[in-house]
Amino acid sequence: MVQLRKWRPLLKLDGAQPQASYRKIIEGLVSAIVEGRLRPGTLLPGTREMARLLDVNRKTVILAYEEAVTKGWLVSLQRRGTFVSTQLAPGKVAAPSAPTSFALVLKPTPAAIYFDPGEQVIALQHQVGALFFDNGASDHRLLPQAVLHRYYRNALRNSFTTNTVRHGSESSSQYLRKALAEMLRHNRGLAVDAQQICLTQGVQMSLYLTASVMLKPGDVVVVERLSYPPAWEIFRQLGARLVTVDLDDEGCRIDQLADLCRLHSVQMVYLTPHHQFPTTVSLRAGRRQQLLELARLHDFCIIEEDYDHEYHFAGRPYLPLASDSAQRHVIYIGSLSKSLGSTFRCSYIVAPPNLIQALERTAAVTLGQGDAVMQRMLGDLINDGELKKHLRRVSREYRQRRDTLLSCLRAAFAEQISVQEPEGGLALWVKFADSIDVNQLVEKALELDLVIRNARQFSPDGHPENALRLGFASLNQEEIRSATQRLAQAAQAIKR
16 A cells, blocks of 8 residues: 555645545546556555545545546445556556647548638638628628518427427428429429428538439549539549539530540539639520530539529529429539528528438438428528518629629729629629739738638639639628729739
């Protein structure tokens, strides 16, 4: 047994208050065991003797011993005494000579720079006066707050009344799917019903879920030369082999895609044909028909992400590829987040019923259930026409903001930029003359508290692109003027 006079320093109780609590006694015992100062099998003094040595009440020691026994640090043997557990084998509890951090050996999965904004950008997110040209987010300040409050309150009350407030109510999910199916039939020409819709909590979740069900390692996926980084990162992490196809002023080069289909067994093509991300061009009607014919001939799947269909400013918008009555190869992904802001996480996948069943089985395991109250609220907003009313109102404002940004850019840069007025969407794609290096422009803009994304981030192959995607919807007109001034100042600074 450890010499009796040494128990107080052994448990590191010297310097503590004279009446040590049972908690401090336990901490001292555990520390001594972990650090190897009390070895497995060591006999401890009896409770009376330990109480005398530590100058505490015997009940305090009894409580400490009992808890240490319960947690496996000590073992109490009848008529023999209390011992340090022999299950704590030497070396397994001994403390290392120097502190080390816990770490796992992980498979390297380098993410695109798109996901790492950098310390300067993160700092600016909390700085008053900083401005952001984002990728094309909507403006939360334009949401009809009173309407949303009322509809959420009603949905919550309804959910309590009908006992469907619990997470993932099937009735609320079915209610929202029916509302979405009705909206898609009337506004986008998709002949679908509720059984052809799978709900998720975001576009990236929809992409991951669809790709995980349909792809296996080594499958060839075609993406455009400039594309949405989360999409191609998902495909890569699932083991797919990416092949790129070029873009021009009419969208994806379908002639190149045809050549790729002769070289590879293409499993999937990912596109944003309505307003191509990031360049904003719309895929023309002739190419749409050629694409659908290629899919039929080569039996590949088209993932059509229609992330901002609601915002179209010139003429009538193109109907989705998925609306073609003869097509059998398009999986359609849409979202309400562009309509109501990123806080409202609701995306949906439109596909044949057998694929929807597979998606929902996978979602049940990996994603869990949706928010029953939110689903009910969104369904009510659609059915009562409030969502359509909101979109009609903000579309007028977003068009004015687009025109303001175009005017400011042309006044500031004149012939140094090339920008095609988009038919819709919430961002501009601006190409710069060689005299303005976009890489330097992005860095200099940061010094002026202006955040913009380098176009290189949108290239799966990391190819340089002397252009910027400038989202205008989340900035009001005065903020757009100020942001454009800062951009022009940055351009002037890098020319000196």
